Amino acid sequence: MGTAADQSDRVVEVWIPSYPAVPLFLTEVRELARAFEREHPGYRIEIVECSSYESLPEEVHRAAQRGHRPAIVSYLFTSTQLARDMRTHAGEPLFMPVQRAIGGRTEILGHPVVIDDLVPAARAYYTSGDELFALPHLTSTTLLYTNNSLLSKSGVREVPRTWSELTAACRKLAGRTGVAGPGVTWPNAGWIFQQAVAQQGAVLADPDNGRTVRAQQVQLDSEEMLAFVHWWQQLHRSGYYHYSGVRAIGDRTGDAWERNYRAFAEQRVAFVLSTSVEADRMVDAGRQSGFEVTASRMPHNGEVPYAGNVVGGDALWLSDGLDEATRDGALAFMQYLLSAEHAARRHKTTRFMPVTRSSVDLLDSEGWFEASPQHRAALDQLDASDGSYAARGALLGDLAGLHDVVTQAMDDVLACGADPDRRFAEASSQAQRQLDDYNADCLGERPGPAGPRRFAVN
Incomplete structure (x- = not known):
């Protein structure tokens, strides 16, 4: 909790989850809150640290049912439809859409409005129709990290850009001196499935990935999903893919990603798919063990046109029903957090992507990307998006439930030899039942008040 507010202060309460992996994040937000208060006497920015991003949605729900509403809440991207x-x-x-609250203004309390400066892919994820409903402040995507030293030993001259190129590189790596095992790994995580489907221009849900109206039909057995699953299965059967055996779901999420990292750091694989937030950690692992690391775009299906990759991270949501002065204080603080200077600083302290064009330009002018080229890959990848509903990602109720279903199906394929087509058809039916239940809750089709009753995030 922040310090107690003066009785004359107008309090803007900001709920933000604790992220142990990025300890400087909350420290920085608190510092910026104090700086904002110095510029705006009479406002108090009360930073409330919530126990975790996983429990935050239910904590907010319980507070709302008591009649309490924080002015601003930071939600993980998987909670987007839930927040809506x-x-x-x-x-x-x-919550009310941020763009609607701004109402066409170019500055609020003297702070320039940044929504038109957002990196397009980040803005697109939090937009429905033409309206931005939340303000992204922590943004990431999935990248390929390559051990260049192992690649050189195998005779592979270029980092793979497509699935077929990655398969060919793994084939060359197999059995070479210095390679202790399979060529590639990534966690069995829902986000990876989202990326692979989006890259191929396909949606996870109809209609329109939930971006024009509420998502009503899931597609876990689409042609594009099965193309990815079959390729993944073949890599595994050929001995080219290392499976940790852990699904990235619930309290095992961190373990799945950590095992992913360790396989790469210990040179048990030459390639790893992971979040762009891990770029420095991957490069440092190579530096400590004497191998060179390159960060590049996530390989895609070269048999179809590339559409784009989905963002991850967090966004700031603005509560509805605030009085005008409190609402404008909240909006002004949100713009202040995303000024070029502050967004650039947040990138350096958290390693999440710089989320505005002006912050990218500032970092570029400082020579940041020349000194740390691993951070350019994420920007280049998101800039390649075609802006389609597929590339923007799915807005879907109980997305965490879908992740649970799809990762279990893939575990059955990899670990138990299940038939991919049959297993993912079953998964699609199960996820559909979960979505139907979620929608029924939110549309008031069940006894009790309308609204979500499941608040899972992972």
Whole structure:
């Protein structure tokens, strides 16, 4: 909790989850809150640290049912549809679209409005129709990290750009001196499935990935999903893919990604797919063990046109029903957090991507990307998006439940030899039942007040 506010202060309460992996994040936000207060006497920015991003949605829900609403809440991207469906104790939407609250203004309390400066892919994820409903402040994507030293020993001259190129590189790596095992790894995680489907221009849900109206039909057995699953299965059967055996779901999420990292750091694989936030960690692992690391775009299916990759990270949500002065204080603080200087600083302290064009330009002018080229790959990847509904990612109720279903299906394929087509058809039916239940809750088709009843994030 922040310090107690003066009785004359107008309090803007900001709920932000604790991220142990990025300890400087909350410290920095608190420092910026104090700086904002110095510029705006009469406002108090109250930073409330919530226990975790996993429990935050339910904590907010319980507060809302008591009649309490924080001015700003930071939600993980998997909670996006959930946040849109949150309700007050009176049954009204808890949050209002940020763009609607801004109302065409170019500055608020003297702070320039940044929504038109956002990196396009980040803005697109949090946009429905033409309206931005939340303000992304922590953004990431999935990248390929390559052990160049092992690659050189195998005779592979270029980092793979497509699935077939990655398969060929793994084939050359197999059995070479210095390679202790398979060529590539990535976690069995829902985000990876989202990326692979989006890259191929396909949607996870109809209609339109949930971006024009509420998503009603999931597609876990689409041609594009099965193309990815079959390729993954073949890599595994050929001995080219290392499976940790851990699904990235619930309290095992961190373990799955950590095992992913260790396989690469210990040179048990030459390639790893992981978040762009890990770029420095991957490069440092190579430096400590004497191998060179390159970060590059996630390989895609070269048989179809590339559409784009999906973002991860967090966004800031603005509560509805605030008085005008409190609302403008909240909006101004959100713009302040994303000024070029502050967004660039946040990138350096958290390693999440710089989320505005002006912050990218500032970092470029400082020579940051020349000195740390591993951070350019994520920007280049998101800039290649075609802006389609597929590339923007799915807005889907109970996305965490879908992740649970799809990762279990893939575990059955890899570890138990299940038939991919049959198993993913079953998974699609199961995920559909979960989505139907979620929608029924939110649309008031069940006894009790309308609104979500499942608040899982992973």
